[in-house]
Each structure stands twice: as structure tokens, then as C-alpha cells.
Amino acid sequence: MMSKRKAGRLLIGICWLLTQPQAWAGSRLAGTGGVMQIEGASGGGLSPWGMLTGTASEGEAGVTVGSTRADTSDYHLVVSGVAANLYDRVELSYAHQRLALDTLGGHQTQEVYGAKLRLFGDVLYRPWGVWSLGVQHKQLVEGQALARAVGARETQGNDLYIAGSKLFFDAIAGRNLLVNTTLRSTKANQSGLLGFGGDEGSHRELMFEGSVGLFIDPSWVVGVEYRQKPDNLRFAREDDWHDLYVAWLIQKNVSLTGALLDLGSIAGLEHQRGGYLSLQLSL
């Protein structure tokens, strides 16, 4: 255990760091690291994007922590995540997701270990933007019985994806537009929270995810996201996800994202609409 005095010094140290932007910030421009998506990778809220987390560039490293809560009619999801960016080449991430089944009772817990490799490019400077290849290893650690009961074949799985992001300067009314596309190979039901594969399909499928965001000014982004989903379980239909988001870049290293979600039908309960709030801090 850390003594009170040591903890106090640590706290003072962290506070000092927060007031010294140059001491920790990477050199990439504000907003070029996206935010933490629900599986821990840098992206929007729902999908991983082409860029790596934070603002670390060549020769720099950074760590991002994020906390997210999403509430819909019959569920709420709490996610805590951490992601590291090494030299703007590799991103390693971990996310802990807890889905509370407010109406049905009980909860599902999943852990997601992610790695993303930047293949080439830059979101601002290259004509084709930045492209990355990623993997997310997902493990249901609580609620495996429920996943099997609804027809899932497995309680762990791996998503593979390729994602590209590009900022178009001066695109609409003098404002910059960020465009992202992701292709994901997956078997996950509701991102894995209801297991992987099922009685209506147990093979990998290629899913499209995309988003656009307009920088209203340098610290406010408004956009929409779409994430296509497989539909592997006979017992309950699975819908694609949509959201409308606003991200506020409070400082270069702190952002708050809010969204209106439309997640469709989840485990037999229709019309899962609601809100999403996510805070992230990059060091």
C-alpha cells in the first residue's frame, strides 16, 4: 500500500503534469486521435478508426484512458478502457465492458484486448488518409451461460478489421470533414456481449462501418456513425447500430463525447434508443 504522503505527492505530480501541455502531449494536432470507442480502440463511439489513439507521433508514446456509459430503454453499458500508442505505429488497448440487463435482470461482462497497426498514411497530410489493421480479442467473463442459452456457439472470439480515416480541409462551409470507413470480419453477437456465432450462422462475416464528422470549430465535432452487424441468433434479431454524436475537445488531451444511440433490437427487446457519454484523457 502506498502511504498517504506518497499518494499526495503523486496527486500533486499529476496535477502539475495537467497544467504543462508540452510535458506530455504528443505532437499530432488536437482531434487527430479520435476518441475511445466501446471496444477500447481509438475511433468514434461505435467503430475503430484509421488513426491511433492520442497525439503521439514518430518517436513519441502516449497513453489514453477512457470511461463510457450508454443507456438505452432496457440496458446500460459501462466501459472502462486504456490504450497505448507507441510511436504512432502500434496501438495496444484493453476495455472492460459491463452490460446490465435492466429489464431482463443480470449482467454480461466482456474483456477486449486490442492491437492496431498503422499500415500507412496520415489523416491530415496524405491524399488517401491513414489506414490501419486491427484485431480485437474478446472474452465473455460473465454471462457465458446466457450467451449459450440464446444460441451462441462460443464465448470468445476475434474481430479483425481494416480502417481508414481522412480529414478533408475546408469541405463544407469552410469547415473540415472527417470521414472514416471500417471493414470488420466478425462472428460477434452484439459485439460479443451475447457470445460469438449462433444457430443461424457460425462463420465470419464482413461488416461495414462508417462515419462522418464535421468540425464545427476546432473544438466541436458533430457527426453520425453506422455499424453493420451480423445476425446469427434465431431467438432474437440483431440490428445495425446508428448514432448521432457531438464531441467536445475540451483541451488537446481531454475530450467529452455525447451521442444519441439507436441500437435496434437487442436480445428480443425492440427499439433500444438512448444516450451515450464518454470522457477520455490522453497523457
Add this chain to the structure above:
Amino acid sequence: MIMFCRPALITLLLIGLSGCTTSQVTSPTLYQRLGGEAGVHDIVTDFLINVADDPRIVGYFAHTNIDYLAGSLAQYFCDISDGPCTYQGPSMALAHQHMGLTDASFNALVDNLQKALMAQDIDMGARNALLGRLAPQYSDVMRDQ
């Protein structure tokens, strides 16, 4: 457009003017939106002051003739923003070759320019347009490092 023009055209003909096309106002060039010669001069000055204060990259300019650089940069910005200048200096690739630039130093440079544009109250559209024209130069600047 035709629907809109027809009544407008009739109105204009009635009052003795010549029609739709001549009534269009020419939009200002990016150079004008940046404040013309004086505006670009102030942007470049502010930009170079920011660079001089930036320990991440000031070292790259240790042996640079700053007055010459300022003049050359102003001419380059004028040219790239459709101003009445032709950039006479070396290509971006030649001007930066073997400087040992990294992505981090390039980002720092862009950061300093962005701060200068904001400090000079250049409106957001013009700021983004200029950054949008400069961003693709990355490939040439970083070609021989």
C-alpha cells in the same frame, strides 16, 4: 437556377440591365481572405516567432537566414493562395532535403502555423483552406530526410 433566373432576368431587363450572369459577385481569393500582402506578412512573422519559441524545432533553423526565409515564405503563401506572386524559391523537396525532419517536427511546424493563423484572427474558412493547400506538401517536404 433557370427557374430562379427567369423572373430575375425580366426584372433586370425592365430596369435596363443585361441579365443574370453579370450580376454575380466575384468571390475574393484566398490571398485576399488572408489579408493580402499585409495579412500574409503578419501571419509569416507570427509563425516564425512561434517557431523561434518552440524548443521542439527551433534547432532546425540555427543556420537559417530568417529575413530571407520570411520573404520566401510570404512569397510561397502568396502563390499558393492565388495571390499576385510567383514563388521563386527552391522546391519544397529541395528546401527541406537532409534536414532530418520527423513527423513530429512536421506536426510541430503545422501547430505553430495554426496558432499564428488563429492569433491573426484569420476566419476559420480561410484558415482551413490554407492548411488544406499546404497539407499535401508533406510528401515533398519529407521526401529526402
